Amino acid sequence: MTESSATSHVHDEHVAHHFDDAAQQFETGKLGIWTFLLTEVLFFSGLFVVYSTLRNNNPEVFAYAAQFLDTKLGFLNTCVLLLSSFTFALGVRNAMLGQTKALGINLVITFLCAAGFMGIKYQEYSHKYHEGLLWSGSEHSVFKANLDDVHPEIRAHSSVWGDAQKLTPEFRHEIGQFFAIYFCLTGLHGIHVLLGMILIAWLLMRNARGDFGPNNFNAVDFGALYWHLVDLIWIFLFPLLYLIA
Amino acid sequence: MSHSDPHSEGPALGHVLPLKMLVGVLVALLLLTGLTVWTGQMNFHGWDLKIAMVIAGIKATLVCAIFMHLKWDRPLNAIFFLISIVFVAVFLAFTVLDTYENEVNVEALIESKR
Amino acid sequence: MTLDHKRLGLMYLWSIIAMMFLGGAFVMLIRAELFSPGEDFVSADTFNQLFTLHGSIMVFLVIIPSIPAALGNFVLPLMLGAKDVAFPKLNRMSYHLYVMGAIFFVASMLATGLDTGWTFYAPYSTSESPAHRAILFAVFGAFVLGFSSIFTGLNFLVTIHKMRPPGMTWFKMPLFLWAIYATSIIQILATPVIGITLLLVAVERMLEIGIFNPALGGDPVLFQHMFWFYSHPAVYIMLLPAMGVMSELISTYSRKSIFGYRYIALSSVAIAVVSFVVWGHHMYVSGQSVLVSVLFSAITFFVAVPSAVKVFNWIATLYKGSIRLTSSMIYGLAIIWLFGIGGLTGLWLAALETDIHLHDTYFVVSHFHFVMVGSAIMAFLGGIHHWWPKFYGTMLNEKVSLWGASLLFLGFNLTFLPQFIAGTQGMPRRYFDYAERFEGYNQISTVGAFLMGFSMLLIVANFLRSIRSGKPAPANPWGAVTLEWNTAPIPDPHNFDDAPVVGDPYDLSIFKWDEAEGGYVPTRPVPGLPYIALPNADSTESQH
Numbered sequence: 001m002t003e004s005s006a007t008s009h010v011h012d013e014h015v016a017h018h019f020d021d022a023a024q025q026f027e028t029g030k031l032g033i034w035t036f037l038l039t040e041v042l043f044f045s046g047l048f049v050v051y052s053t054l055r056n057n058n059p060e061v062f063a064y065a066a067q068f069l070d071t072k073l074g075f076l077n078t079c080v081l082l083l084s085s086f087t088f089a090l091g092v093r094n095a096m097l098g099q100t101k102a103l104g105i106n107l108v109i110t111f112l113c114a115a116g117f118m119g120i121k122y123q124e125y126s127h128k129y130h131e132g133l134l135w136s137g138s139e140h141s142v143f144k145a146n147l148d149d150v151h152p153e154i155r156a157h158s159s160v161w162g163d164a165q166k167l168t169p170e171f172r173h174e175i176g177q178f179f180a181i182y183f184c185l186t187g188l189h190g191i192h193v194l195l196g197m198i199l200i201a202w203l204l205m206r207n208a209r210g211d212f213g214p215n216n217f218n219a220v221d222f223g224a225l226y227w228h229l230v231d232l233i234w235i236f237l238f239p240l241l242y243l244i245a
Numbered sequence: 246m247s248h249s250d251p252h253s254e255g256p257a258l259g260h261v262l263p264l265k266m267l268v269g270v271l272v273a274l275l276l277l278t279g280l281t282v283w284t285g286q287m288n289f290h291g292w293d294l295k296i297a298m299v300i301a302g303i304k305a306t307l308v309c310a311i312f313m314h315l316k317w318d319r320p321l322n323a324i325f326f327l328i329s330i331v332f333v334a335v336f337l338a339f340t341v342l343d344t345y346e347n348e349v350n351v352e353a354l355i356e357s358k359r
Numbered sequence: 360m361t362l363d364h365k366r367l368g369l370m371y372l373w374s375i376i377a378m379m380f381l382g383g384a385f386v387m388l389i390r391a392e393l394f395s396p397g398e399d400f401v402s403a404d405t406f407n408q409l410f411t412l413h414g415s416i417m418v419f420l421v422i423i424p425s426i427p428a429a430l431g432n433f434v435l436p437l438m439l440g441a442k443d444v445a446f447p448k449l450n451r452m453s454y455h456l457y458v459m460g461a462i463f464f465v466a467s468m469l470a471t472g473l474d475t476g477w478t479f480y481a482p483y484s485t486s487e488s489p490a491h492r493a494i495l496f497a498v499f500g501a502f503v504l505g506f507s508s509i510f511t512g513l514n515f516l517v518t519i520h521k522m523r524p525p526g527m528t529w530f531k532m533p534l535f536l537w538a539i540y541a542t543s544i545i546q547i548l549a550t551p552v553i554g555i556t557l558l559l560v561a562v563e564r565m566l567e568i569g570i571f572n573p574a575l576g577g578d579p580v581l582f583q584h585m586f587w588f589y590s591h592p593a594v595y596i597m598l599l600p601a602m603g604v605m606s607e608l609i610s611t612y613s614r615k616s617i618f619g620y621r622y623i624a625l626s627s628v629a630i631a632v633v634s635f636v637v638w639g640h641h642m643y644v645s646g647q648s649v650l651v652s653v654l655f656s657a658i659t660f661f662v663a664v665p666s667a668v669k670v671f672n673w674i675a676t677l678y679k680g681s682i683r684l685t686s687s688m689i690y691g692l693a694i695i696w697l698f699g700i701g702g703l704t705g706l707w708l709a710a711l712e713t714d715i716h717l718h719d720t721y722f723v724v725s726h727f728h729f730v731m732v733g734s735a736i737m738a739f740l741g742g743i744h745h746w747w748p749k750f751y752g753t754m755l756n757e758k759v760s761l762w763g764a765s766l767l768f769l770g771f772n773l774t775f776l777p778q779f780i781a782g783t784q785g786m787p788r789r790y791f792d793y794a795e796r797f798e799g800y801n802q803i804s805t806v807g808a809f810l811m812g813f814s815m816l817l818i819v820a821n822f823l824r825s826i827r828s829g830k831p832a833p834a835n836p837w838g839a840v841t842l843e844w845n846t847a848p849i850p851d852p853h854n855f856d857d858a859p860v861v862g863d864p865y866d867l868s869i870f871k872w873d874e875a876e877g878g879y880v881p882t883r884p885v886p887g888l889p890y891i892a893l894p895n896a897d898s899t900e901s902q903h
Contacts, residue, residue, distance in 0.1 A: 016447075017442065017853070018441065018442035018443040018447065018522075018853075022257065022258060023257075023258060024521060024522075026258045026259070027319065027521055028445045028517055028521040028522070030318070030319075030322060031321065031322060031325070031517050031520055031521060032445060032446060032449075032513060032514075032517045034322040034325050034326060035325060035513045035516060035517060035547055036513060037326065037329075038325050038326060038328065038329040038547060038548070039329075039509050039513070039547050039548075039550070039551045040551070041326075041329040041330065041333060042329055042332065042333065042547075042548055042549075042551040042552055043551035043552070043554055043555050044555070045332075045333040045336055045337070045551075045552065045555075046551075046552050046554075046555030046556055046559070046585055047555060047559075048333070048337065049336055049337055049340050049341075049581075049584070049585065050559070050570055050581065050585075052337055052340070052341050053340060053341060053344045053578060053581050054570075054578075056341055056344055056345060056348075057344060057348065057578075071282065071285070075278065075282055078278050079275060079278060082271065082274045082275060082278065083271070085308065085312055086267060086268075086270070086271040086274075086312075088312075089262070089267050089311075089312045090264075090267060093261055093262055093264070093267070096256045096259055096261050097256075097261060135566070135567070135568045135569055135575075136569055136575055136576070137566065137567025137568060137569050137572075137575050138566065138567070138568075170576070173569065173575065173576035174576055176569055176575070176576065177569055177570065177575075177576055177577070180568035180569055180570055181570065183568070184559070184562070184568070184570075188555075214256035214257070215256065215257065217256065217259070221259060224312075224313075225313055228308050228309075228312050228313045231308060232305050232308055232309070235301050235304045235305055235308070236298075236301050236305070238278075238281075238301075239281050239285065239297035239298070239300070239301055240297075242285075243281060243282065243284075243285030243293075243297055244285075244293075321520070328548075329548070332548050332635060335635060335636060336552070336588055339584070339636070339638075339639065339651060339654075339655075340581070340584045340585075340588075342648075342650070342651055343580075343584065343639070343647055343648050343651040344578075344581075346648030346649070346650050346651060347580075347646070347647075347648045350648060350649075
């Protein structure tokens with residue numbers, strides 16, 4: 001390193017060598033994470049386009065199919081996720097103020113909320129699987145175009161089997177598509193929740209090591225931004241999937 | 246910018262949110278969630294989706310502005326985020342317009358063959 | 360492993376050249392097969408796989424990363440006077456993702472049977488077919504490469520926003536940086552969409568979810584919308600950086616300040632934005648509705664305006680310039696011709712009624728090769744020749760470079776001009792066989808293609824020779840003023856000792872060719888430019 005570049009500011013262990021000062025590093029990181037969130041929005045947008053096209057083609061199918069989703073669980077999950085966003089925002093506040101203990105507690109609560117969200121999601125998924133509420137290409141689907149193709153197990157156990165028999169083959173296909181996009185949207189969102197849990201665990205580890213304080217909270221702040229985006233996407237998914245009258 | 250004032254409490258960079266504000270936002274978000282469940286069960290004759298999206302939009306704005314500090318950030322970050330929404334809108338608009346137009350054409354075709 | 364943007368840039372450079380040879384080998388087989396009608400060398404099935412691999416390797420592994428990832432990585436921080444890009448670790452990860460994507464594509468090649476074309480159109484790509492594994496490998500490869508591209512774009516975008524030295528305002532940035540900035544906008548906004556689309560194709564194949572597959576009620580036109588929402592802007596991921604290189608080349612080798620700086624700078628951003636609302640012009644015959652086709656056609660014509668603004672400005676820069684025909688300048692001048700043809704034929708294809716006639720013919724093949732090879736690859740090579748002295752601190756053999764550039768230009772025109780004619784006469788693309796009457800055009804094409812192959816070998820041999828035994832390069836062999844020439848002949852790992860002083864990037868009057876010195880010498884003292892303000896005393900000594 002040259003001496004001249006070091007004279008302009010006091011050496012700071014948290015500032016990487018290619019930045020002039022902590023402010024530049026912070027602003028750069030912040031713009032970086034926002035740009036990343038922008039790519040995430042576009043990433044999800046593909047699925048929203050599929051959703052809109054399918055729903056636009058067959059609004060009545062979506063209205064019919066949505067009754068199979070559990071609004072109560074969806075509502076509960078929304079609340080859990082909103083709470084986790086809140087605790088993460090509290091965590092950022094703690095990190096900025098140097099309250100590392102409170103930061104740890106808030107990160108743990110956020111992590112538990114995320115785990116709870118995934119637990120409820122698992123309940124919903126397994127219920128759908130047992131009822132055969134799947135896309136029509138799936139082996140376990142009750143919405144096969146040809147009713148003879150429906151798995152014997154599903155015929156025996158699924159409460160939807162009676163209704164499904166009354167529908168036209170085309171209608172069954174289209175309900176299958178609703179579940180295809182339901183699983184794609186919630187599945188991709190779920191993957192993001194899991195990635196977020198890994199992120200929170202990593203932050204907890206670093207916090208335990210004493211990494212964070214008023215001079216170094218960038219990782220917590222940026223992690224929280226990611227987590228809020230996951231929350232944001234769910235805010236739209238909930239009414240679009242669960243609340244179709 | 247907060248980092249220009251070394252005498253204030255808290256960090257040199259970033260913006261510390263008051264606790265009350267965070268709690269307030271959480272309460273508002275939960276209330277709006279309840280509201281959207283309630284409106285979802287009503288029938289507003291074709292306005293259901295629009296109402297649900299407006300409520301979701303308000304919730305999203307709250308999360309972005311307060312939880313994600315956009316209100317206090319440099320405007321560039323908010324502009325970037327808004328740009329993403331504009332492009333998603335363009336993507337949606339053209340694709341849905343095409344599907345809609347096609348639907349109309351296909352129906353007209355079926356009608357003419359009857 | 361290194362985090363230095365310059366080393367990463369060179370690693371990209373050689374990986375991309377390696378992939379270019381792989382994709383090039385496939386096309387040599389294709390052209391050999393097409394030398395005469397009927398089955399000569401390869402079967403119809405093999406032919407389908409060859410053009411698929413040629414297309415996908417050239418698009419995803421060569422052209423898209425070529426200028427941004429290789430030249431951009433090397434040059435961008437230097438031009439900005441920065442020590443590195445904003446996120447060096449992310450930059451390294453981009454390279455690792457690139458290698459991973461390349462491995463996926465090689466795996467798909469070894470698994471054999473990938474014959475969807477580079478576009479992976481549904482329902483063919485989602486239907487039952489023996490090439491299940493090959494398609495999945497290729498789709499995952501393109502998915503991973505997408506992330507490599509996104510992270511590179513993100514990195515450059517943030518670097519340009521936040522790491523400019525004091526004094527470098529937006530309108531004092533070299534035009535290459537404007538072009539890279541516009542490219543980054545497309546990379547971060549469009550690439551995620553191809554990611555999710557390909558992911559859906561993979562899920563569709565594995566789980567039969569019925570979103571794109573019409574047999575399950577899906578909508579294949581929806582796939583095309585999603586695919587082209589990325590892939591049309593992707594054309595500008597390839598082209599915009601090429602235009603950026605062009606602006607540097609034309610100005611430097613005309614010894615003249617670039618004409619219409621602000622127009623060129625802003626037209627890059629205009630192209631980036633408008634390129635997002637023209638994707639439907641790939642879908643006129645796909646069953647897209649008439650209203651939407653008309654809209655897309657009209658907007659497509661609009662995108663020609665900022666592109667033409669650039670070309671006119673380059674020509675105006677040449678006017679009364681003191682033009683020096685270096686190899687880089689040969690590439691630059693070639694591009695004006697080639698992009699002129701490639702761009703204008705694009706307008707014919709954008710018109711609804713001519714496109715119905717020309718769709719899926721060799722006219723289209725020729726058009727996009729004029730843009731992708733004739734403009735993007737030529738600019739890539741021109742850029743390499745321009746910045747080579749900074750890469751290894753050695754000069755290229757200029758005579759060989761001139762031969763390489765000229766033969767490549769000749770070969771290119773021989774290959775693709777006849778294809779326009781064959782295309783208008785109705786020769787369809789993507790067939791291993793054709794009617795007798797097209798034989799003449801195809802033979803010229805094949806000869807041209809082999810000439811291109813030969814000149815590429817010559818060009819790369821010249822690179823290798825320069826690394827082994829090239830003459831040491833002076834710090835500023837071309838008398839250029841942008842900041843990257845204000846570094847040591849081989850730039851230090853941290854690029855600059857002091858934050859450089861920023862001036863007008865196109866004030867070429869600072870330097871004058873000095874016959875006695877055998878190099879460029881400053882015409883007046885310029886503070887803060889240690890390397891370019893002094894005559895190249897030490898480097899000229901070592902040359903003798």
